[in-house]
Amino acid sequence: MAASTQSKRNTRQRLVDASAELLARQGYNATGVKQIVTAAQAPFGSMYHFFPGGKEQLGAEAIRTSGAVYEQLIEAVFEPAPDPVTGVRLFFAGAAAHLEETDYADACPIATVALEISSVSEQMRQACAEVFESWIAAGSQRLERAGVTPERSRELITAMLAALEGAFVLARASRTTTPLLVAGGAMAAVVQSELA
Amino acid sequence: MAASTQSKRNTRQRLVDASAELLARQGYNATGVKQIVTAAQAPFGSMYHFFPGGKEQLGAEAIRTSGAVYEQLIEAVFEPAPDPVTGVRLFFAGAAAHLEETDYADACPIATVALEISSVSEQMRQACAEVFESWIAAGSQRLERAGVTPERSRELITAMLAALEGAFVLARASRTTTPLLVAGGAMAAVVQSELA
DNA sequence: CCAATACTAGATTGATCGCTCTAGCGAGTA
DNA sequence: TACTCGCTAGAGCGATCAATCTAGTATTGG
Numbered sequence: 393m394a395a396s397t398q399s400k401r402n403t404r405q406r407l408v409d410a411s412a413e414l415l416a417r418q419g420y421n422a423t424g425v426k427q428i429v430t431a432a433q434a435p436f437g438s439m440y441h442f443f444p445g446g447k448e449q450l451g452a453e454a455i456r457t458s459g460a461v462y463e464q465l466i467e468a469v470f471e472p473a474p475d476p477v478t479g480v481r482l483f484f485a486g487a488a489a490h491l492e493e494t495d496y497a498d499a500c501p502i503a504t505v506a507l508e509i510s511s512v513s514e515q516m517r518q519a520c521a522e523v524f525e526s527w528i529a530a531g532s533q534r535l536e537r538a539g540v541t542p543e544r545s546r547e548l549i550t551a552m553l554a555a556l557e558g559a560f561v562l563a564r565a566s567r568t569t570t571p572l573l574v575a576g577g578a579m580a581a582v583v584q585s586e587l588a
Numbered sequence: 589m590a591a592s593t594q595s596k597r598n599t600r601q602r603l604v605d606a607s608a609e610l611l612a613r614q615g616y617n618a619t620g621v622k623q624i625v626t627a628a629q630a631p632f633g634s635m636y637h638f639f640p641g642g643k644e645q646l647g648a649e650a651i652r653t654s655g656a657v658y659e660q661l662i663e664a665v666f667e668p669a670p671d672p673v674t675g676v677r678l679f680f681a682g683a684a685a686h687l688e689e690t691d692y693a694d695a696c697p698i699a700t701v702a703l704e705i706s707s708v709s710e711q712m713r714q715a716c717a718e719v720f721e722s723w724i725a726a727g728s729q730r731l732e733r734a735g736v737t738p739e740r741s742r743e744l745i746t747a748m749l750a751a752l753e754g755a756f757v758l759a760r761a762s763r764t765t766t767p768l769l770v771a772g773g774a775m776a777a778v779v780q781s782e783l784a
Numbered sequence: 785c786c787a788a789t790a791c792t793a794g795a796t797t798g799a800t801c802g803c804t805c806t807a808g809c810g811a812g813t814a
Numbered sequence: 815t816a817c818t819c820g821c822t823a824g825a826g827c828g829a830t831c832a833a834t835c836t837a838g839t840a841t842t843g844g
Contacts, residue, residue, distance in 0.1 A: 442821095
């Protein structure tokens, strides 16, 4: 029974993980169900066994998983920073480095899907919205600890996330990391003046 | 000859215009060739007559056209502003209003395509990059006239465009205009401190 | 008026899409 | 051993994809 549950978890989880990666790199429409099960090394039949809602259900779960993983990642990057301002800089610089290392493939794991699908699938749109919301909430807490009011923290983090997402768009199109560095600089200045 | 050239221009142009609109709303992968010719009320055969490079060539041209149209639009929105700071605010507020009016369908005409396709089609990626570049160049000129150095203008406009694009992503996912308003406020502050 | 060219028209192709379906495997229970 | 049931396995469905192909109609220059 333990082994059975284990293998079940594995197959299911492999499907979600493979989806998360493919969705991040190619978006929703360009990713086929067949491609997902192949990448996950999962049997085709299992996909509709675990996800009777089909591609959409699997996609929504993959988005939420990506969201949770990246929330941890955000925390990890901010943690070693001595203050919020250098934290912001480090964060954008880290994103730039990672983007370049992956040949401009790994940007935001859900942005492409969010743009593609928000007007088509309410289920997927909601998943994306929840992930963004959780990121904003996590970031806000961090700023509040630095002495910023809750409302203002939320505004600043929302603006920061927007700058990050947009910089990813520009960076992927231009194959340059400058948008990330420049946007990071601008947002660092905003946070700076807020703390002063 | 005049009539012939006219009709030729019309059919070709209708294909480009219809593509531009569909690409903006649905992205590249979700937009079918059949859907384009139907929307353009153009004969299917004409599409491959005018665009032997197929969907990709038509897409690239549509992106460039959208870019040119929106560049005019940007200028028009900034024109009546008394100073750059209120110009920024007006711009983001206008984008928010328009997004809401179109039920969150009309955001950036090329962002979705840029994210979807930048890692797949070099031709399309380049078209998107050129459009972003032209927007940045146009915006920079405007800031330079307010007394900011060319390099700094470029940086500020790049950050502003990033904030705008990212705010669109968040706004479409959350079906809220607050990301646009908040990002606009943050960028207005940045420009403000630059001019002071 | 005729030949050449530009454009229209849509049937058709092969590939791929998401998904359903039936059949059977294998581990746990009685 | 028999039975159940979670899961595997993949053939195959109808639909749709981008693109090609052959005919055809206008329009043009000679």
